Amino acid sequence: MRLYNSPISGNCYKVRLLLAHLGLPYETSFVDAVDRTQKRDELDGLSPSRRVPTLVLDDGRPLAESNAIVWYLGEGTRFVPGDPYARAQMLQWMFWEQYDHEPAIAVLRFLKTYSGRPDWYEAQREHLYKRGVKALDAMEQHLKGRDWFAGDEMSLADIVLYAYTHAADEGGFDLEPYPAVRAWLSRVAAEPGHVPIDA
């Protein structure tokens, strides 16, 4: 398998983290992405949005969208609950991650730390910060009294939400008011097989 990969992208880190847990071998093609804004001609025909991560299977078939890639790699493993309701709840949080979490927390991280454009960051800071706080509030509320987002074990929902939440400080978010979120981040990082984003 070949992963079109940006080392700093949290969306790519989701895939690398799962591959590490599963012990699967893969090669990478470096894409000089400044995170999510990157679009590449080399990904034309491989990804509808020409973004990383994009996975190309051994037989050449492509798969795009970080959360669909981890689904493909994770189906049938311990990271996808066997119970249909828990599995749907896992997907609920994965869709929520792409709609409510990533567009605020990942984008603000990109603008603040990687874009090299403080004017872009300033222009969007207030709006995206409010959205990001709402997302963190929803996570904190859900994690009170729970160890994992769906089911009784760590699942793909935890992996995909970890990717940008653990780097939220790079977007100017302070996790101090979120004790349940911080405990959950430690829990994910303590799982055997875990690798950091810069591994």
Added chain:
Amino acid sequence: MRLYNSPISGNCYKVRLLLAHLGLPYETSFVDAVDRTQKRDELDGLSPSRRVPTLVLDDGRPLAESNAIVWYLGEGTRFVPGDPYARAQMLQWMFWEQYDHEPAIAVLRFLKTYSGRPDWYEAQREHLYKRGVKALDAMEQHLKGRDWFAGDEMSLADIVLYAYTHAADEGGFDLEPYPAVRAWLSRVAAEPGHVPIDA
């Protein structure tokens, strides 16, 4: 089952359309949503984002996020491909729908036709129109020479992409330059069991 439902929301229409295809009985609770901006205290604890659609199962367990709801209802039916790669491709287009398609095409439809705020529409029109055209371009490119988004039959990917694409004109989009998209819309609407958004 009880569906917290807004009649004009395309995200709710996805669920109603699948339920019609599957012939499953359900009750609705009307939520006076002006589409996606709606957040309701009654949905607190049922949906991380307090948006419609939210489904409450017979035993009281809630499920939110339109694409996770259709997954739950559709798993094991003809609308989810049996082949793992086709299933992951279906999810790829469903994640893409929530990240690239809905935030442009559904939001512009809401602003233009339902918000009652022409000033909001004008402020976002140019930006969202460009994003929406990119999404329609990606659909047209993929559908050339294909009948369905993933696998050999209509799947959940077609159902969720149909919801806002078929109403794109309400957001100011002209589908004339997209013959493959228009043929696909007709194909979806011709399936036995299809119901319109205002059924």
